[in-house]
Amino acid sequence: MRLHRLEVCAFGPYAGREVVDFDALGADGLFLLHGDTGAGKTTLLDAVAFALFGAVPGARGQVKRLRCDLADADTPTEVVLELTVQGHHLRIVRSPEYERPKRRGEGYTTQPAKASLTWLSPPPDGGTAEAVTRIDEVGRIVERLLGMNAQQFFQVVLLPQGEFAKFLRADTTEREKLLERLFGTERFAVVEQWFRDLRAERRAELEHRRSGVRDWVARLAQVAGEEIPEDPDRDWVVTLQRRAAAEVDTARREESDARLAWEEAQARLQERRAAAERLRRVRAAHTRLAELEQRSEERVRWSTELEAARRAATVAELVAEAEAGEEQYDREVAEEEAAARICRELGFTELDLDVAELRDRAGALREEAGGLSGLVDQAQRQHADRQRLDVLDKLIADDKERIAIVQSKLDGLPERVGELLRQRELAVEAEAKLEGVRAKEAELTALLVDAEALPELERELEDARAAENTAFAAYNEAKQALLDLRERRLAGMAAELAAQLAAGEPCPVCGSEQHPEPAVATDDAVSEDEERVAAEREAEAERRRDEATAKRYEAQRRRDAAAQRVGERRVDELAEELAQVRDERDRLGEHAGKSEAFAASVEAAKKEEQSLMAERASCERSLSENEAERSLLAERIVERERALAEARGEFPDVSARRDHLLALGRAVDRLADARTAVSAAGRQRDERRRSIAEAARRAGFASVDEALAAARPSERIAELERLITDADAEEAAARGVLDEPDLAGVSPDDEVDVDSAEAAAQEAQKRSETAVAAVHAAERTARELNTLAQRFEAALAELEPVEWEFAELDALTDVVNGRGQNARRMSLRSYVLAARLEEVAVAATARLRSMSQGRYSFVHSDAAGSRGTRGGLGLDVLDDYSGMVRPAKTLSGGESFLASLSLALGLADVVAAETGGALLDTLFVDEGFGTLDSETLDVVMGVLDELRAGGRVVGLVSHVEELRQRVPTRLRVRKSRSGSTLVMGG
Incomplete structure (x- = not known):
């Protein structure tokens, strides 16, 4: 990665x-960014970080207040960075969220x-060259190209020595947190947690199986009726x-x-029960025969009653039929x-007619009613026609009303069409004028x-x-004071040179080793320090003069x-004119953009006129x-009503x-x-009475009543x-029982003992x-x-x-998490971090020995901490002078800076190699040089010179x-009340 250009604004x-x-x-390959404290040197590094990741390092990134308080309200806050990463040249522009008036x-x-x-060179993978404007997508592209996240970039490219001094003196826990952020060992923490979760899962499964075994033991003891032993095993089962x-x-x-x-x-009980059953049957047969002998007279009465009832059955049946x-x-x-x-109720008075005459009279009535059937159909048709007449009256009224409504709409259409055409012309005119009025409004607003x-x-x-x-x-004034001081110093320069003369040493002016009358300084002599202070005041006054001139010019x-x-133009004139233009804009805005709608309304009105004319013609046809x-x-209806009135007579209708x-x-x-049925029923009644008397006589009875x-x-x-x-059957059955062969010799007076056999x-x-x-x-x-x-057993x-x-899993989980058989008390994550820290110590030692002239080296320790705490990050x-290993906290301020810088550079090399960011061509080292003496600073500068080998750029x-x-190459930050500025110097 190489930075080309950085722009910061507000x-x-x-x-x-x-x-x-x-x-x-x-x-x-090496440049210096210098300036007064608080001038904004580190802010330039923050700007680089913000452009890349949208965040700034350290505590400054937690405030989220990046806009300059001295900037104009209309000046936007933004950072522009041009850089080359992995051969791709790109420009990144970012603006933070901020409040503006x-x-x-x-x-x-x-x-x-x-x-x-924006890609300034062909984008990777043949993608589109269009600018990427989504914040999250810009962040993903930057991290993918750099091969590291924001935290790693802050530690690898922007080396903050203050933080690494803390890292150098930190305990194991604090050092572990920083290394985790740099090397991304969260995946190893996930592995540790995975082992712990798996162990908890398997422990629950094991307890479930043990509980199952205990349940089987409990059930075995319950079935066997014994207490559960302390250690149940297979032998007990x-x-x-x-x-x-x-x-x-x-x-x-x-x-x-x-x-x-x-x-x-x-067997004994069955024998006695059989004997008792035979005795019971004999006794029952004798008892039944005795009872039947006592009921002989009653049996005779039953036979007589039955014979008389059978003879009287025919007569009784005839009497029932007669009834x-x-x-x-x-x-x-x-x-x-x-x-x-019913005939009397219907008005028929000829009730003394015989059956034949009645039937003739009924036929005549039916014939008369049949003659009225045709008129009944006419009456029903008359009712339907009257209903249809009412419907036609309503339809005629509706047609007339609809024709009037349609005609009223047709009468109003021409005026409405004209109004729509006028509104359309206004809308077209407004659309043509609106753009010019808006431009004039913008111009007047700016004026x-x-x-x-x-x-x-x-x-x-x-x-x-x-x-x-x-x-x-x-x-x-400052310039004149400087000239006066310089003149006075030149005047007393001889005394200044004389003060440096020593006996036996040549004079730097004449070369003589004898100094008989050296010049003596006067009371108003000027020293070099006084001249330097006056020069600085003159330079500061010049800078302020230049700033004042620039501000006046601006x-x-x-x-x-x-x-x-x-x-x-005056303010009130411009305000009045702007108000008029805005009124004109509002008026035109009401009409602009409506021309098409008005045109559509005109077309709709014409179609409505055609539809209404067609509807009126249809209503007129329906009315006719x-x-x-x-x-x-x-x-x-009038003709039919006359015929129906004659046919219905005194009745409501036909x-x-x-x-x-x-x-x-x-x-x-x-x-x-x-009357026919009454005559037939009388004849049948008389015939049945004669048949009943004859049947009683034939049955042997003196009368029907008998x-x-x-x-x-x-x-x-x-x-x-x-x-x-039943009586005859009982007598035969009793005698049959007594005649059975197996009951021979059984007397009713015998006894059989069944109870004792049943009890046994x-x-x-x-x-x-x-x-x-x-x-x-x-x-x-x-x-x-x-x-x-x-x-x-299963x-x-x-x-x-x-x-x-x-x-096995329990022991392995303890080892992975730094417990159990893990003698060093190192978790998997700590072990990985310890390996990384060892690499950092090796890389940092090479630079520390060079900067300390071979005296100091880093020593990594993976021993466990005190009282069994985790180790691996010591x-x-x-110190080669004493041959002793010293805690880092015993180093002096300058030695701590050397160690911190070495550690930061070593960590940068390891992280760069770890993340694949080997081509980090730009590196910044922020502060910490004030603790070094001149000789040590020479050594440190030599190490920094080595960093720019191979084209790397190092910024201090x-x-x-x-x-x-x-x-030699410097960028100065000048601080003033109106904001800091940059000045390029050599």
């Missing part, structure tokens, strides 16, 4: 625009930050399994003995009376600003002239330029058609009269049908049949069931123990490799006066 203490030509400064009104407004990168197997064998033997005893008791016929006759009579009542500023510019010019006169007077230039632009239809329809005739015909037919008394419901008949059948069988059963349950429990326990033992098999892996100094930033004589 940045830091620089109120105006200052330019640094690094190509001219670095022609010899508002151009209108009071207060401040925020000027946003900006950045741009095997012992539980063997004990459970022995308990199973014992339970099976006891179950076999109990089962044999229960089978014998069951249904009587009910039918009554219903037919009631229907005849209802039909006659008004100049006119308002003229009084202030006049005052500034007068102040500048007064300051210039004062500076000239002071300069003349004030006069600004006043003359403003006066020339304003001319003879509807009026013609209404006229025809009204004539048909349909009502037809419905009445049909209803009356149906009522007369119903009356005829009812037959009905003997009749029984079907349920009673079925019950009697069942009682008789139950006792044997309980014993057998208890034994079976014991076997099942023992087998279940054994099975569960075997299953749990298998799972316990859990142990899975746990053992996990425990081994975790132990840095001490070996210092206020030390001696460096001005040692470095």
Whole structure:
């Protein structure tokens, strides 16, 4: 990386625009940037850093206040840097965010930050040559080209010795923080954290598996009914399994003995139960025969009742049918009376007609109603036509109203079109005039600003002239004082030379070794120091005179330029004219830009006129058609109404009269049908009564009532049949039981003991069931123990490799994080940083030995700290004079500067090699030279001369006066109340 040109404007203490030509400064490879304290030397380095990264190093970057307080409000704050990186020539322009006064009104407004990168040579990778204007993208391009971030650049290119003095004396923790920022070892911290996270994850997994093993142990102890031992293992599980197997064998033997005893008791019980069952059957048969003998008379009554009921069944059925016929006759009579009542209600009075006459009368009524059907359709059509007539009246009214509305719109269209055309002409005229009015407004605004500023510019010019006169007077006075002092010194030069004479040494003027009358200094003699002080005062007065002249010239230039632009115009005239122009601009702005809209409105109005004319023609056609239809329809309604009035008679309409005739015909037919049904039902009733009397006589009954008394419901008949059948079956069954061969010899008086056999069988059963349950429990326990033992063994098999892996991971994590078997207590990150620090110590030692003339060397230590704290970042100094290793804190001020500078240069070399930034052609060393004596400064300058080998440019930033004589190329920063300026010197 090589810097070519730097421009700063309103940045830091620089109120105006200052330019640094690094190509001219670095022609010899070494230049000096000097000036008074606070003049702005380091600000130039801040400007380089800000242009590249948008930030400045150190504590200054935390304030974020980069704009010059002395700069004009209209002067922008920006930094422009031209440089070449990896063969690519580019220009970077950056502006920070800052507050500036508002151009209108009071207060401040925020000027946003900006950045741009322009390729002055072909861009890399064949990309586009367009400027990059996004702040984040500019930052990414710079970091990619330089190969380092802002923090690394600040430490590698801008060497701040003050920070490296702190680094030299820092403890392990502070030194680690700086090295982490420089070498980017965050990835190793991520590795350490990854190991810790993995260990926590694996520990949780291990605890989960151990918990699983403990669960299986608890379940084994629970199933076995034992306490959990302190150290359960596989032998304990095997012992539980063997004990459970022995308990199973014992339970099976006891179950076999109990089962044999229960089978014998069951056999004895079955024998006694069979004997008791035979005795019960014999006793039950004798008891049932005795009961049947006692109920013999009742069985006879059942047979007699059943025989009479069977004979009376036919008569009862006929009587039931006759009762249904009587009910039918009554219903037919009631229907005849209802039909006659309906006929009377409908106005029919000829109720004494016979059935045939009634049917003829009903037919005549239906025929009369049929003649009215056609007129009913006409009545329905009449109603529909009346509704259509109402619709036509509404349509005709709507057509007339719509025609009037359309006509009113057509009447107003010509005036509206004319107004739109006039507005369009105004808009076109306004568009043509607006640009000129805006230009005139801008011109008058600028003239008004100049006119308002003229009084202030006049005052500034007068102040500048007064300051210039004062500076000239002071300069003349200082110059005259210097001339007087020089004249007086020349006059007393002989005495000054005589003061240096020594006996036996030649005189520098005449060469004589004898000095009989050396000149004696007078009271007003001037020394060299007094002359130097007067010369410096004269130079300072000259500088102030030049500054005053420059300010006066600038004030006069600004006043003359403003006066020339304003001319003879007054402020009130310009303000009035500007107000008029702004009113004209506002008026034209109301019309400008609307010509196309007005043209579109005219075209839309024409299309609307065509649409309205078409709509009016359509409405007129519809009105004519509807009026013609209404006229025809009204004539048909009048003619049809006369025929319908004659046909409906006294009824509301023809349909009502037809419905009445049909209803009356149906009522007369119903009356005829009812009278026919009453006659038929009477004949059937008389026939059934004769059939019932004949049936009672044939069944052997004296009368119908006697037959009905003997009749029984079907349920009673079925019950009697069942009682008789059951009694006969019971008697046959009882006698059949007594005749069975296996009951021969069994007397009802015998006794059988079943209870004792049942008690013995139950006792044997309980014993057998208890034994079976014991076997099942023992087998279940054994099975569960075997299953749990298998799972316990599987859990142990899975746990053992996990425990081994975790132990290995745990030890490795401790080593990576500087614990456990890590004797040096160094984490992985510290180990990497220690390696980098060792490289830095080697690179820095070469320069430290050269600058200390072989006395000092850096010694890197990777030993652990006190009380077991982490180590690896120790840095001490070996003193070859004493052969002892000394802490860096024991170095003097000058020695600390040499060590810090060596450490900074060594670190710069290592970081540059680490980041790939090998082509760092520009390097700055900021301050720290004031602590060196002349001899040591010669050595340090020799080392710095070596740095510019191979075309590298080294810039020194210092206020030390001696460096001005040692470095031929200089850039001076001059400090004043109006802001710092740069002066190029040789």
